[in-house]
Amino acid sequence: MPTLSIDIPASLLSTLTETAERDGTDTSSVISAALAQYLGTSYHTLFQVSTSGALVAGVYDGVLSVGSILDHGDFGLGTFANLDGEMVILDGRAHQVHGDGRVEVAGVDARAPFAVVTRLRPTSDTSIEAVSDMKGLEAHCDALRKSGNIFYAFRLDGHFSSVRARAVNPQQPGARLIDAAKAQSEFHFSDIGGTLVGLWSPGFSSAFSVPGYHFHFLSDDRKHGGHLLDCAASSLRLRMEALTDFHLALPESRNFLAADLSKNTAGELAYAEQAH
């Protein structure tokens, strides 16, 4: 991260130091948060459109445009209207991984029923050695997480010896996610350079989010990708940001407003998100 050197009045400095001590943080964090607030820019913020429960229940209307989603972040995950493929938002572009494996940059007018984005500002930048599967990858990420009660963004870059990914195919309105998952396309890539766009969400968020890890893959040449099912790699650069501000934008579409979202859909979501 860049370093900023500034002159401030002694009284302000003492208040700043007291605030940092009171909050159990450092002065850099307090200044960054205060500046972000003053400048009206988001900081450690996760912005989500709709809920995972609505997706499970088959509410796939495109309720927000890609352009609006990108206004809230440059890094994230999601899907497209009618469940037409996986969304991978990386470096400010939304990529659409179709069920037939094609990847294209989605236009700003493309619409999404569900997406989660942040403006990635990593607070940790390390590298990890060989991982042979998802469990190994998650263990490395776990070692960096200080809490199970906040959200985290993870970006992993490097060369993968293997990647197993999937993309959902367009569905009829109202089809439940569990049925869409049964008709998903699976891809196997080997010896491929790429990036994993990952989010970790706490257990208590299962009513509206995907608890635990959720990774989408995008290759360096932007020609391959999908929702990650498994992977192996020799060494990866791992960047992480802890996210403590969560914004949930609820759709006002007729289908969302009328859907019965009172049921616990954790089981169906877990089936849809994992390898099977």
Ligand SMILES: [Zn+2]
């Ligand atoms: Zn996914």
